[in-house]
Amino acid sequence: MTDANATRPRTRRDAQFDKIRDREAALAGTRQHTARFMSKFLNNRLAVVGFVIFAVICLMSLFAPLIAQHDPMSPNLRAIAKPPSAEHWFGTDKTGRDVFARVLYGGRVSILVGLGSALLSAIIGVIIGVYSGYVGGWLDWIAMRISEIFMSFPQIILVLLLVAILGQSLLNLIVIFTLTGWGGIYRMARARMLSIREEEYVQALRSFGLGPARIAYKHMLPNALGPIMVNITLSTAAFILQEAGLSFLGLGVPLSIPTWGNILNAAQDLRVLEQNWWIWLPVGATISLFVLSVNFIGDGLRDATDPSQQG
Amino acid sequence: MQPNDPILKLRDVQVHFPVKTGVFKRVTGHVRAVDGVDLDVRRGEVLGLVGESGCGKTTLGKAILQLVRATQGTVTYSGEDGETELTSLDDAGLFRFRKRLQIVFQDPHSSLNPAFTIFGSLEDPLRHYGVKTREERRKIVGDLLEAVNMRRESMDRYPHEFSGGQRQRIGIARALSIEPELIVCDEAVSALDVSIQAQVLQLLMELKREKNLTYVFITHDLSVTEYLCDRIAVMYLGKIVELCDAEDLYANTLHPYSQALLSAIPVADLDKKSRRIVLQGDVPSPVNPPSGCPFHPRCRYVVDRCKTEVPELRRFKSAKGEHMAACHLIDQPLAEQPLRTESP
Amino acid sequence: MANEVALTVNGLKTYIYTNNRCNRALDGVSFEIRQGKTLCIVGESGCGKSVTADSIMQLLPTLSRIEDGEITYHGPDGPVRIDQLPRDGAKMRAIRGKEIAMIFQDPMTALNPVYSIGFQIKEMLKYHTGLGRSDRHSKAIDLLRSMGIPLPEKRVNEYPHLYSGGMRQRAMIAIAMSCNPRILIADEPTTALDVTIQAQIFELMDTLKRDHGTAIMLITHDMGVVAELADDVAVMYMGNIVEAGPVGKVLRNPVHPYTRALLESIPVLGRGKDQEIKAIPGQTPDPYNRPKGCQFADRCAYRIGACDQMPDETQVAPDHRVTCWRYEEFAADAAE
Numbered sequence: 001m002t003d004a005n006a007t008r009p010r011t012r013r014d015a016q017f018d019k020i021r022d023r024e025a026a027l028a029g030t031r032q033h034t035a036r037f038m039s040k041f042l043n044n045r046l047a048v049v050g051f052v053i054f055a056v057i058c059l060m061s062l063f064a065p066l067i068a069q070h071d072p073m074s075p076n077l078r079a080i081a082k083p084p085s086a087e088h089w090f091g092t093d094k095t096g097r098d099v100f101a102r103v104l105y106g107g108r109v110s111i112l113v114g115l116g117s118a119l120l121s122a123i124i125g126v127i128i129g130v131y132s133g134y135v136g137g138w139l140d141w142i143a144m145r146i147s148e149i150f151m152s153f154p155q156i157i158l159v160l161l162l163v164a165i166l167g168q169s170l171l172n173l174i175v176i177f178t179l180t181g182w183g184g185i186y187r188m189a190r191a192r193m194l195s196i197r198e199e200e201y202v203q204a205l206r207s208f209g210l211g212p213a214r215i216a217y218k219h220m221l222p223n224a225l226g227p228i229m230v231n232i233t234l235s236t237a238a239f240i241l242q243e244a245g246l247s248f249l250g251l252g253v254p255l256s257i258p259t260w261g262n263i264l265n266a267a268q269d270l271r272v273l274e275q276n277w278w279i280w281l282p283v284g285a286t287i288s289l290f291v292l293s294v295n296f297i298g299d300g301l302r303d304a305t306d307p308s309q310q311g
Numbered sequence: 312m313q314p315n316d317p318i319l320k321l322r323d324v325q326v327h328f329p330v331k332t333g334v335f336k337r338v339t340g341h342v343r344a345v346d347g348v349d350l351d352v353r354r355g356e357v358l359g360l361v362g363e364s365g366c367g368k369t370t371l372g373k374a375i376l377q378l379v380r381a382t383q384g385t386v387t388y389s390g391e392d393g394e395t396e397l398t399s400l401d402d403a404g405l406f407r408f409r410k411r412l413q414i415v416f417q418d419p420h421s422s423l424n425p426a427f428t429i430f431g432s433l434e435d436p437l438r439h440y441g442v443k444t445r446e447e448r449r450k451i452v453g454d455l456l457e458a459v460n461m462r463r464e465s466m467d468r469y470p471h472e473f474s475g476g477q478r479q480r481i482g483i484a485r486a487l488s489i490e491p492e493l494i495v496c497d498e499a500v501s502a503l504d505v506s507i508q509a510q511v512l513q514l515l516m517e518l519k520r521e522k523n524l525t526y527v528f529i530t531h532d533l534s535v536t537e538y539l540c541d542r543i544a545v546m547y548l549g550k551i552v553e554l555c556d557a558e559d560l561y562a563n564t565l566h567p568y569s570q571a572l573l574s575a576i577p578v579a580d581l582d583k584k585s586r587r588i589v590l591q592g593d594v595p596s597p598v599n600p601p602s603g604c605p606f607h608p609r610c611r612y613v614v615d616r617c618k619t620e621v622p623e624l625r626r627f628k629s630a631k632g633e634h635m636a637a638c639h640l641i642d643q644p645l646a647e648q649p650l651r652t653e654s655p
Numbered sequence: 656m657a658n659e660v661a662l663t664v665n666g667l668k669t670y671i672y673t674n675n676r677c678n679r680a681l682d683g684v685s686f687e688i689r690q691g692k693t694l695c696i697v698g699e700s701g702c703g704k705s706v707t708a709d710s711i712m713q714l715l716p717t718l719s720r721i722e723d724g725e726i727t728y729h730g731p732d733g734p735v736r737i738d739q740l741p742r743d744g745a746k747m748r749a750i751r752g753k754e755i756a757m758i759f760q761d762p763m764t765a766l767n768p769v770y771s772i773g774f775q776i777k778e779m780l781k782y783h784t785g786l787g788r789s790d791r792h793s794k795a796i797d798l799l800r801s802m803g804i805p806l807p808e809k810r811v812n813e814y815p816h817l818y819s820g821g822m823r824q825r826a827m828i829a830i831a832m833s834c835n836p837r838i839l840i841a842d843e844p845t846t847a848l849d850v851t852i853q854a855q856i857f858e859l860m861d862t863l864k865r866d867h868g869t870a871i872m873l874i875t876h877d878m879g880v881v882a883e884l885a886d887d888v889a890v891m892y893m894g895n896i897v898e899a900g901p902v903g904k905v906l907r908n909p910v911h912p913y914t915r916a917l918l919e920s921i922p923v924l925g926r927g928k929d930q931e932i933k934a935i936p937g938q939t940p941d942p943y944n945r946p947k948g949c950q951f952a953d954r955c956a957y958r959i960g961a962c963d964q965m966p967d968e969t970q971v972a973p974d975h976r977v978t979c980w981r982y983e984e985f986a987a988d989a990a991e
Contacts, residue, residue: 024677200416201424208436209409222426363849504699509920509934538922575854577879593819
């Protein structure tokens with residue numbers, strides 16, 4: 001081409017640039033809607049893949065009684081710690097329970113805990129954060145202090161406390177996660193509102209005399225929704241991991257109920273970890289896959305809720 | 312209601328923001344953003360409000376609309392139903408008057424809600440003011456867009472699909488949607504490219520003629536003000552230092568600050584190149600304004616009196632009606648009375 | 656020294672590649688900057704004026720490339736082809752700051768808030784000159800004094816937040832001028848400043864030009880600034896220079912329809928309320944979807960069939976060139 005490139009070594013980027021330039025030159029003058037649509041679709045491909053994985057895992061858990069041929073709770077003493085086979089796809093655990101069935105049934109509880117707590121804490125956080133962030137004043141001050149109290153309280157101790165008082169139960173876990181989790185989303189919603197509040201369109205709405213609730217929830221919230229969505233998905237993932245962690249320690253859902261965490265609990269035994277990989281690997285992979293897919297969906301949602309990114 | 316009657320009367324309007332410092336947020340001073348402004352806005356005129364950043368022109372504009380409440384002084388609106396003191400009303404009481412006063416903002420990028428289509432942004436105020444059905448609202452929004460030379464169909468598109476000039480026109484359409492009598496244009500053309508600026512200026516003038524509007528045009532660009540405005544108020548540190556007919560300001564500049572301001576403006580006309588009067592130093596902080604005349608530390612003509620005594624706005628003789636300036640050193644005032652006569 | 660050329664740009668093409676699209680930001684731009692003269696590049700946002708400055712300084716974004724053309728710096732050691740130097744190589748870094756300095760639009764963000772003004776000036780001196788520690792300190796004070804900053808001995812140790820906007824821009828110029836560069840590139844240096852402060856900065860730039868013979872390339876969107884400061888002017892539109900020449904010729908007898916329309920579209924102070932301003936219809940085209948041929952054709956009142964092809968640059972006079980098919984009619988018109 002030019003001698004500019006003769007002295008400067010050509011890189012892979014140069015080749016890429018050439019391709020783009022030549023394509024544009026060939027298309028000059030014609031408007032290309034399809035190309036743009038395709039690239040947009042391809043950009044969201046990860047979100048689509050994430051959604052498919054998410055849906056498959058959710059549906060399989062939901063229809064676990066139809067899919068699983070074994071009861072996840074009943075031990076089978078003739079098939080203890082058997083490796084995967086045609087009969088038991090993921091093998092059996094130390095009491096002879098079918099791991100595949102347990103993963104399916106465990107998903108029901110784990111997803112309920114994760115998604116449920118995330119949604120609940122998001123609802124609380126957004127309702128408080130959006131309004132107090134826009135209005136400010138004493139309301140904002142009080143909400144901020146309350147959230148600080150909840151966020152500064154060690155979660156494990158809170159769990160221990162509630163487990164000691166109320167006993168281990170699914171509902172208690174959701175309540176604890178919600179109480180300790182709403183602060184994060186509240187703070188984010190509030191921070192977004194503080195910056196959106198200065199935008200001129202908000203000033204314009206005020207000059208029309210619209211009420212604060214209407215401005216905050218109808219006009220400002222949609223602009224804060226992107227990061228909130230991402231936060232919900234991230235906290236869903238975090239709550240699932242936390243549930244797994246707490247159950248692994250024996251503090252979460254009662255051990256009798258299969259959850260992903262309770263299944264992993266078996267891997268506390270070093271012998272299981274070393275010799276019976278099928279007991280913990282499938283459930284571990286399922287958790288990772290699920291969390292990953294949820295995060296992909298979060299990214300896709302963020303792009304979708306931001307109209308300026310639909311270039 | 313005569314066309315030249317005041318639509319708004321501002322008397323001794325002050326907007327002071329507290330300055331809080333330290334861990335305990337103690338109030339250690341006040342930013343005197345607007346510091347005692349007396350001003351009449353006449354029905355049907357274009358009043359320019361010019362000055363440098365920090366002179367309080369934007370705050371004054373917001374105080375007119377009650378988006379910022381004045382800490383002292385009154386803003387009185389007079390319409391068909393007599394005079395109303397806006398500064399004494401609460402939000403509910405203001406509701407009736409919001410309809411008559413509107414604002415167009417500077418930044419075409421943040422003045423429209425990115426999450427809504429144009430229709431979505433414009434319909435809510437209409438609903439708020441009693442346009443019940445969706446069809447009616449769509450018709451009104453469509454008409455408004457046509458009034459600002461845009462296509463009806465644009466209402467279903469998102470703000471990011473429009474250029475800066477188009478967005479500014481949509482912003483104007485929004486301000487017009489509830490048929491106001493007075494529009495505050497806060498740097499409405501400053502962020503636009505020069506070739507687009509003229510389009511918007513001409514649109515504003517057309518709309519004024521058609522709908523019999525009154526504008527308060529806030530800007531730092533004196534070339535635009537001279538072209539557009541009937542009267543110009545020059546502000547410095549929260550005070551009006553000169554107020555007169557637009558052409559008179561250029562032909563017969565009285566206040567030393569206005570002189571320096573005018574001479575500093577680069578003029579795109581090689582034959583009109585004048586000598587720059589370069590002011591030394593910066594605008595003083597509005598937290599600690601200088602004693603006496605706020606302009607005295609930078610003034611070329613300063614005398615001892617300027618350092619102690621605050622000059623009042625005085626009337627001077629002019630071919631174009633009244634010409635007011637706040638400076639001790641200008642001779643021959645029309646009458647020795649200050650502007651403020653009826654205020655307590 | 657007055658007419659010595661400091662920098663030549665010839666047929667420069669810079670394309671920007673973002674989002675898998677190609678923006679032909681500069682499509683064949685040629686000009687020269689002379690010692691002791693101010694060249695104003697004027698145009699609207701997106702016309703490529705900042706990309707021109709970034710190309711010269713090799714400060715282009717990663718996803719961009721100089722496709723064609725040459726940028727030659729005529730330094731004391733003979734000509735240097737800037738476009739051939741590696742972007743961040745030692746040679747380019749030695750030119751940047753020492754030979755060609757740049758000041759930016761926003762003085763609020765162009766200075767690092769965690770270092771004192773003095774430190775930032777002294778850092779430049781340390782990097783580009785062999786001055787000792789105490790010499791650097793006194794040079795920094797001298798620079799601030801020459802920029803008209805009061806109490807430079809005290810101000811030199813202060814941090815940027817204690818400076819006002821105008822003072823920060825002066826400090827920026829002090830940093831840029833610290834190594835006595837032969838070329839100063841100013842990218843909208845006063846857009847963020849008030850007019851009275853702008854007047855101070857202009858006064859300063861005029862002094863630099865007069866006393867140091869610095870070649871100044873000033874980027875602006877304001878025709879008033881051009882009239883005020885420029886010796887030469889280049890009008891840009893959508894990646895091309897549509898008209899260039901001495902300021903007197905271009906502003907008094909513009910021969911490109913865009914220059915004419917631009918001058919007619921701005922109100923001029925002192926012409927009163929009755930002056931006629933003519934808006935330019937339409938809007939600047941989408942840079943990713945440019946018209947074929949002359950970029951201004953869609954908005955031009957004098958469009959003809961030939962405008963579907965890009966016209967060549969033509970010399971109206973030895974120092975006045977234009978890119979338009981119908982320039983002869985306008986030139987005749989202007990001569991009347």
